[in-house]
Amino acid sequence: MGAVIKVENITYRYPLTEKPAIKNLSFEIEEGGFYGIIGPNGSGKTTLCALLRGFAPSFYKGDLEGQVLVDEKPTTAYLEGELSLRIGYVFQNPFNQISGVKDTVFEEIAYGLENFGVPVDEIEDRVVRAMKLTDIESLAMKKPFEISGGQQQRMALASTLVLEPGILIIDEPTSQLDPEGTESVFKVIETLKQTKKTVILVEHKIDLIAEYAEKIIVLKNGEAIRIGDKQDILSDIALEAEGIQLPQYAALGSRLRERGVDLEYIPITEKQALDVIGKAISKEAKTNVVH
Ligand SMILES: Nc1ncnc2c1ncn2[C@@H]1O[C@H](COP(=O)(O)OP(=O)(O)OP(=O)(O)O)[C@@H](O)[C@H]1O
Ligand SMILES: [Mg+2]
Incomplete structure (x- = not known):
């Protein structure tokens, strides 16, 4: 299987900042692989996700040197919204993902599909499947803003899965969840792994990364201090001295x-x-x- 994303020596600065948030980064994402991005707060994990998805520089603006290729084409050459079916993106804060225009969880999850002109019958099937997978069927008729943070996180995941993207970028999907909720989200992620989707996951809960990821990218101050197999990286005690939790x-x-x-x-x-x-x-x- 080939590379679906290629990161070619990128350095990225947000507007009006001098210090790059991502520095001299190169690596490839193989189709069907499961990648964990780890690193301290502010190390650039979310910025890297935004670059892989093309939100940076298109939405965040700023200055990008080097390029990110998705299916061999630079993210900057895609039209607005063109990447949204190819790459699903679950935001770190689920609140940012709620459309604000839908009255129920069911409608919220269906929203993306409506925008892509999917027939009504198929929408229903797919929404029900996504709700089952994320275990939120009982919330179907609730208001999106009135459910708990953890439930919103699962709704955000369902809204993304329903589009059936080949690549998924998930930024800290369990930050609002208790251990039980966390386990259930990882069960969903495990299912995705079996369906051969490409998964890029940011997660602070390192024991879960150790369990589920295959490759690891370790960021510190915007630089990748390690990229490789999880067994080699997560057993490397020298990383503790770098402030990386193992x-x-x-x-x-x-x-x-x-x-x-x-x-x-x-x-x-x-x-x-x-x-x-x-x-x-x-x-x-x-x-x-x-x-
Ligand atoms: N919109 C923005 N404008 C300017 N600087 C930003 C912006 N977003 C993030 N930064 C800066 O870029 C750097 C990387 O931030 P980023 O959010 O990518 O880190 P992170 O690893 O995701 O952190 P966390 O673990 O807290 O989510 C930080 O120094 C941050 O202050
Ligand atoms: Mg982040």
Whole structure:
């Protein structure tokens, strides 16, 4: 599978700012891949999402050096709205995504499809499916502004999924959610992964990134300090010194190694921790028998 997005040495400044929000960034997004973008507050995660979607520079203006290609064409060469069916975008703050012109959650989710002239029967089917997937069927008749932040977050996700884009950019979909709501959003994301969609996800909850993502982009001060496979990056304890939070299991594994426990690899998920610590214990037991 080829690259669906190519980022070619981009540096981007918002209007009236000197310091670039994104600096010298190059990488490719492969079709069907699951990419996690991580990094401290203000490191440029949302700005990068906006650049991938073409909102920057078209909407935010500012100054872009280099280019972002979507399906081999620069984002700046697309017409207004042309990318919205190809790339679904879920905003960090779900409030920003609500149209304000619809009275019910159902209508809000249908809104995008109406704009694209989809037949009424099909709209209903697709909206029901999107609500099922995001587990908000019971909210269908509620007012979009009167549901909770977490419910709005799931509605925003449903409004995007209903358009069935091949690429999804999701900026911190769980910031308003409790652990249960977070789990349910990640279940949806897991389903998307199985349908071979390309997913680009910003998320602070690093244990979830460790569980679900395949590739990681680590941003700091607008620069990518690491790009690569999640196993290599999330087990790299040196990143902690850079202010990057790593999965709790990686920190645990590294502390165990420091204390002389012979771990085969640094785990990044609970499953891996159980595997690798289990192996170390049985190795230890065998050595003790020999003595
Ligand atoms: N519209 C804007 N105009 C000018 N500067 C901006 C604008 N939006 C963001 N910035 C600046 O760009 C930098 C990157 O911000 P961005 O929102 O991309 O970071 P982030 O990693 O998404 O942070 P967070 O984790 O808080 O969401 C910050 O220094 C921020 O102040
Ligand atoms: Mg952000």
